[in-house]
Amino acid sequence: MGIDFCPCMMHETLQTTRCSRSLVPCRLPLSKARLVAMVVNNASSSGSKILIRDVPGKGKGIITRQYFSKGDIVLAERPLFTQSITRSNATVLAALALCTPYEQESFYRLHNCHGSRYPAELGIFETNVLPCGSNDTHGHIAQQGGIFLFAARFNSSCVPNVNNRWDPDRGQVVFRALRDISPGEELSIGYGKLLATRDERREELKRKFNFKCRCEACALEGQALAFSDERRQVLHELYSAHMQEAAGDDPMQGIGEAMFALKCLREEQLPVYESSFYFSGFHFCAAVSDLSSAAVWAKYAQEASRVAFGIQAAVRWSQLVADPSNYSEAGTLSRMTLAAPDSPLWKDLGF
Numbered sequence: 001m002g003i004d005f006c007p008c009m010m011h012e013t014l015q016t017t018r019c020s021r022s023l024v025p026c027r028l029p030l031s032k033a034r035l036v037a038m039v040v041n042n043a044s045s046s047g048s049k050i051l052i053r054d055v056p057g058k059g060k061g062i063i064t065r066q067y068f069s070k071g072d073i074v075l076a077e078r079p080l081f082t083q084s085i086t087r088s089n090a091t092v093l094a095a096l097a098l099c100t101p102y103e104q105e106s107f108y109r110l111h112n113c114h115g116s117r118y119p120a121e122l123g124i125f126e127t128n129v130l131p132c133g134s135n136d137t138h139g140h141i142a143q144q145g146g147i148f149l150f151a152a153r154f155n156s157s158c159v160p161n162v163n164n165r166w167d168p169d170r171g172q173v174v175f176r177a178l179r180d181i182s183p184g185e186e187l188s189i190g191y192g193k194l195l196a197t198r199d200e201r202r203e204e205l206k207r208k209f210n211f212k213c214r215c216e217a218c219a220l221e222g223q224a225l226a227f228s229d230e231r232r233q234v235l236h237e238l239y240s241a242h243m244q245e246a247a248g249d250d251p252m253q254g255i256g257e258a259m260f261a262l263k264c265l266r267e268e269q270l271p272v273y274e275s276s277f278y279f280s281g282f283h284f285c286a287a288v289s290d291l292s293s294a295a296v297w298a299k300y301a302q303e304a305s306r307v308a309f310g311i312q313a314a315v316r317w318s319q320l321v322a323d324p325s326n327y328s329e330a331g332t333l334s335r336m337t338l339a340a341p342d343s344p345l346w347k348d349l350g351f
């Protein structure tokens with residue numbers, strides 16, 4: 001049977017002494033082997049459980065004991081402390097000095113994949129840091145990273161079933177289910193670039209985190225691997241082009257590429273990029289004044305944003321769903337009729 005996670009959401013197990021962040025004292029000893037988190041989902045903030053357990057070949061990992069629907073919040077956690085991208089061992093040590101003894105002990109129990117490459121504190125920080133800000137395709141890199149004592153146990157997958165997103169209003173990283181997840185499944189996030197071949201992904205994960213990924217995408221062999229590599233390469237090219245507004249001004253080609261990318265994303269089980277390509281479809285339809293198709297693309301983009309990034313991201317789409325002519329680039333290309341995601345053309349592509 002599981003135990004309750006410390007209500008402060010900071011600790012991977014309950015404590016014998018009062019935690020500085022929770023209003024109620026923690027009750028259980030530090031050495032408790034099975035670790036459980038109270039988690040927040042869309043419906044309620046109680047009764048949901050995820051736990052930290054040994055996962056063969058990966059050290060510890062996070063397993064769910066409950067069912068999550070796609071878009072559900074599986075965990076929301078505040079950082080123990082944050083650091084800027086110009087951090088050093090001295091700045092990590094200074095932040096640690098402000099933590100309680102229990103928090104310090106929890107920090108030192110986290111994995112360190114860097115061995116002697118860095119001093120211990122910096123090594124632990126770099127192994128477990130998560131962005132507290134957004135990294136985007138325009139080269140912006142989160143200026144702050146944080147340590148999350150529970151979430152540090154998320155392992156990596158190149159087909160992640162959870163997406164992490166910093167929420168500045170909550171001051172928390174929020175983790176959302178990217179697909180329906182059943183009890184007993186491991187929850188995983190993507191540590192590195194997903195739109196890359198297996199060799200490229202392996203190289204990045206080895207360089208940054210010193211491990212060979214044991215996810216199902218990296219276990220593919222033969223033709224299945226060749227197809228996966230090809231799809232991810234194509235997706236990388238399309239994603240770079242469309243997100244840098246270099247998709248061109250040929251709306252037929254642009255919409256075809258968006259549809260093809262969405263088909264590849266589905267085959268690779270990478271829903272986290274869907275909203276970007278639904279946006280692309282919306283962009284072209286609105287630009288050629290095919291407003292009814294644009295509204296459908298906007299609706300799909302809204303739902304994909306809700307799943308990966310939450311309700312606030314979805315709300316931003318409401319105006320464009322209601323009236324695509326509100327889009328700043330609506331009507332900027334010659335009029336024509338394109339295709340909505342539920343059109344026959346879409347079905348020809350196997351959707």
Ligand SMILES: C[S@@+](CC[C@H](N)C(=O)[O-])C[C@H]1O[C@@H](n2cnc3c(N)ncnc32)[C@H](O)[C@@H]1O
Nearest residue numbers: 058059060111113153154155156209211213214
């Ligand atoms: C941030 S820690 C994640 C939690 C860690 N497993 C633990 O025991 O605390 C990152 C380390 O977990 C392991 N890891 C994460 N994802 C993995 C994967 N897909 N395959 C193998 N090892 C993985 C690697 O050792 C990596 O350096």
